[in-house]
Amino acid sequence: MKGKVVNKPLEAKKASPLLVSLSAVVLGLVAGAILIALIGKNPFVGFDRIIFGALSNLRRVGNTLGMSTQLILIGLSVAFAFKTGLFNIGASGQMLMGGIVASILAYYLPLSMNRFLYLIIIIAAAALVGALWGFISGFLKAKFNVHEVVSTIMLNWTAYWLVYDWIQRFIVDPTIVVKSKPIETVHTLRADWLTELTNFSTLNYGFLIAIVCAIIIWFILEKTTLGFKLKAVGSNKFCAEYAGIKVNRSIMISMAVAGALSGLAGLTYYCGYSNIMEMGKMPNEGFDGIAVALLGNCSPLGVFFSAIFFGILKMGRGSLAATGIPTEIADTIIATIIYFTATNVILSNFWNERFKRSFEKKEEALSLALEKEGKADVDISQLNKEERDRLIKEGMSLLKEKRAKEKRKEA
Numbered sequence: 001m002k003g004k005v006v007n008k009p010l011e012a013k014k015a016s017p018l019l020v021s022l023s024a025v026v027l028g029l030v031a032g033a034i035l036i037a038l039i040g041k042n043p044f045v046g047f048d049r050i051i052f053g054a055l056s057n058l059r060r061v062g063n064t065l066g067m068s069t070q071l072i073l074i075g076l077s078v079a080f081a082f083k084t085g086l087f088n089i090g091a092s093g094q095m096l097m098g099g100i101v102a103s104i105l106a107y108y109l110p111l112s113m114n115r116f117l118y119l120i121i122i123i124a125a126a127a128l129v130g131a132l133w134g135f136i137s138g139f140l141k142a143k144f145n146v147h148e149v150v151s152t153i154m155l156n157w158t159a160y161w162l163v164y165d166w167i168q169r170f171i172v173d174p175t176i177v178v179k180s181k182p183i184e185t186v187h188t189l190r191a192d193w194l195t196e197l198t199n200f201s202t203l204n205y206g207f208l209i210a211i212v213c214a215i216i217i218w219f220i221l222e223k224t225t226l227g228f229k230l231k232a233v234g235s236n237k238f239c240a241e242y243a244g245i246k247v248n249r250s251i252m253i254s255m256a257v258a259g260a261l262s263g264l265a266g267l268t269y270y271c272g273y274s275n276i277m278e279m280g281k282m283p284n285e286g287f288d289g290i291a292v293a294l295l296g297n298c299s300p301l302g303v304f305f306s307a308i309f310f311g312i313l314k315m316g317r318g319s320l321a322a323t324g325i326p327t328e329i330a331d332t333i334i335a336t337i338i339y340f341t342a343t344n345v346i347l348s349n350f351w352n353e354r355f356k357r358s359f360e361k362k363e364e365a366l367s368l369a370l371e372k373e374g375k376a377d378v379d380i381s382q383l384n385k386e387e388r389d390r391l392i393k394e395g396m397s398l399l400k401e402k403r404a405k406e407k408r409k410e411a
């Protein structure tokens with residue numbers, strides 16, 4: 001019989017977003033290992049090659065960070081919109097618009113221009129154009145209740161064909177008519193000190209821009225009234241409107257900020273990681289960013305590390321070919337992780353149930369220990385942590401003995 005517990009300072013833990021995300025990653029890796037094993041290959045060799053391809057030397061690390069840069073910015077874009085209850089599926093179009101405007105400026109601004117001033121111009125231009133492209137969806141949503149998924153998909157293809165036309169009209173490479181002319185290195189985001197530091201990798205100032213953006217987005221969401229209003233609209237726009245928050249304005253601001261981040265992603269990709277634009281190509285990063293945001297639980301810090309993780313998988317998959325393992329395995333792992341992330345309710349319930357059982361076991365152990373010492377009615381809140389831990393440890397032994405006796409009786 002349990003002793004009476006007057007006050008219970010113990011509380012069952014709840015599954016944290018970090019634990020849920022890590023669980024999705026582990027399950028995705030396990031699924032990948034099973035697939036590799038099914039085709040007769042060693043999963044450990046496969047994972048070793050992925051790590052080797054992404055992190056084995058400074059150049060590979062730099063290339064991985066360079067590839068992760070766009071994923072960080074797109075992930076932040078999608079996450080920021082999510083916080084306001086919006087689904088920004090138009091990051092690809094916003095990325096294209098930021099990239100094409102930055103590329104055109106890169107070709108036509110004089111090479112003699114002060115580099116610092118030049119960088120400020122192309123960064124501002126890419127952000128503003130991306131913001132405008134996102135604002136259009138926000139405006140349509142706020143004023144005419146056009147669902148942002150519909151408008152952003154349509155704007156993706158509008159941007160696609162604008163880029164198709166503008167490359168031919170302004171910056172086409174006459175020798176390869178489906179591509180733009182290469183941008184001079186001095187007009188990209190490449191920096192000699194970063195290139196030399198990482199043994200001539202693709203790492204560039206874009207990675208620093210992504211870090212700054214992550215900090216700014218965190219500050220806006222967590223430390224400003226604007227961030228509070230945006231999150232309030234995302235939680236319940238009707239309650240937010242009742243509280244005096246201008247919902248329509250919040251929607252337009254949210255989509256504009258999301259668009260600006262995607263526009264910067266276009267800048268860092270087409271004028272940093274690469275130095276050309278191709279006609280007829282929709283960037284996959286716009287959709288990969290959705291997975292990054294989901295895995296990162298839409299928090300700036302989570303998005304940052306989630307993007308790095310996906311960057312490792314994407315950069316390292318090329319090394320799988322040497323082992324005879326299809327490179328598509330890496331994409332399958334990513335897709336599986338996304339699937340498990342999308343089922344976060346199931347994962348949360350799983351861990352919450354485990355924590356609840358552990359809590360109940362500790363509670364019962366504590367009760368048995370107090371009962372043995374004749375303190376069944378003690379106010380547990382008066383016990384310090386060390387005393388409580390001691391009682392739980394003693395109670396665990398008593399509980400073990402109790403269950404052993406019950407098993408013997410049943411036998």
